[in-house]
Amino acid sequence: MIENDIFKALADPTRCAIFEKLASGGMNASALRQGMEISQPAMSQHLSVLRNAKLVREERQGRFVNYEVDPDGLALMAGWLAKYRAYWPARIDDLNVLLRDMDQ
Amino acid sequence: MIENDIFKALADPTRCAIFEKLASGGMNASALRQGMEISQPAMSQHLSVLRNAKLVREERQGRFVNYEVDPDGLALMAGWLAKYRAYWPARIDDLNVLLRDMDQ
């Protein structure tokens, strides 16, 4: 049940913030720590959890490790959400914007 | 940060199963327990968490309490997901189905 790992990963506010920061552009772990008051090991552990949930992926660059959003996790979450579309309100502005983008 | 409560609520596999069961039709707490090997207090506590996350809502009917999926939680989750649509894969079958439904 990979969706469970996704929800568990995002259940922590710090990891949620890390993910949101990464969504504004890929960067390495040290850059992520800027302005976040979090220790280096804690950041490393959080990134590990996000990576296992397929919310984030890494790419080694020399002695740096660049992190970026992994579309797989978002797609899995979207798939989970889609199972319950019968319960969605008839009109959700955010979703309509999203849907138009998807449909071109 | 209500989205955080949503993720936290779904991070537990048992609650995830309860939600999924409710998605197939509203029912009371006792009916939910059928075939789930879960104590009555545990079920009550799980439903409380799901209710606080706006994933489920209750409706008293005599001495029974009928539970059903609350669209609000799903809408909030969809709104969260929509913020990161820039990272979605270009084509996701599930999502396209979902989008067509939303657009009529």
Next chain:
DNA sequence: GAATCGCATAAGTGTGTGCTTATGTGTTGG
């Protein structure tokens, strides 16, 4: 109106989780 039913709440317990400090591993630069 007393017993029962459906459910919620209280209190206690074991396990998981997020943090810390300390150390390990691989890479780069002087």
Next chain:
DNA sequence: CCAACACATAAGCACACACTTATGCGATTC
């Protein structure tokens, strides 16, 4: 090479969480 750097991992600790048993509270039924 070796010192500094970027990051990962190990071990320990405090707290949160999911469960248990016990009890409380309305509503119903006889």
